Amino acid sequence: MKQILGIYSSPRSHWVGNGFPVRSLFTYDSHGGHVSPFLLFDYAGPMAFKPAKNQRGVGQHPHRGFETVTIVYQGELEHRDSTGSGGRIGPGDVQWMTAGGGIVHEEFHSEAFTRDGGMLEMVQLWVNLPAKDKLTAPRYQTLLDGAIPNVALPDEAGSLRVIAGDYLGHRGPAQTFTPVNVWDVRLKSGRSTELSLAEGHTLALAVLHGTVLVNGEQVAREADLVMLAREGSTVTLEANNDVTLLVLSGEPIDEPIVGYGPFVMNSQAEIAQAIEDFNAGRFGQVPVEIALS
Secondary structure (H helix, E strand, C coil): CCCCCEEECCCCEEEEEECEEEEECCCCCCEEEEECCEEEEEEEEEECCCCCCCCEEEEEEEEEEEEEEEEEEECEEEEECCCCCCEECCCCCEEECCCCCCEEEEEECCHHHHCCEEEEEEEEEEECCCCHHCCCEEEEEEEEEEHEEECCCCCCCCEEEEEEEEEEEEEEECCCCCCCEEEEEEECCCCCCEEEEECEEEEEEEEECCEEEEEEEEEEEECCEEECCCCCCCEEEEECCCEEEEEEEECCCCCEEEECCCCEEHHHHHHHHHHHHHHHCCCCCCCCCCCCC
């Protein structure tokens, strides 16, 4: 069994742009290599937005050296980037964007969500890239809800969506650079389950709703992060009430992490180069109009 290293409550929320009220469950500054290859976890909402005329969100900004993974639970987002890609994702959908060598993108509430208003709830996860892949060509994966395997847990305990990695032979659609599991778990009140993870891989649990007893030892609540040791290969979860949580596990990237805002590299020299390349326009720019699919 993987030992619990700690349970951490999220700090107060802060705004990202004018569209995302975010609680940061972890960053690479706060937990470093303990959750590698994962760098950051932002939980936006849940929050009700009133109808509006202007789309809320985050305007054009760059990234280099990692991937962003956006999981929508409620609401609808639109995305555009400097590769010419664009997309719209709603409840159950996932956007997996590889910034790689450099990308400029923007994220806003969709036109329909802006017009009608409603509840917004989503997660954005940053996933590190190994040094050999940090300058890979940018790419964009749209993982729609229907393409994500939704597997029943044993004994009718709940369900598990395999966004990335493998659960009992069910493979997630996300293409990743290093072995990772991103599982979206729903556990019914009063039920329990045991999950098997790879020996030597990191493991973190991000609780979004409900309360859960982990390994029969400690209780985690809404917006708590549970960090577990690399040693061991199982974790047990018992739901005190209906629970939604994300399981994040992966092969650690034991390389230096040097970050500056939207850039995460391996050295200060690489950060300086990223800034120079962005200022010189080498990341490209978001086209004025993109047909959203």
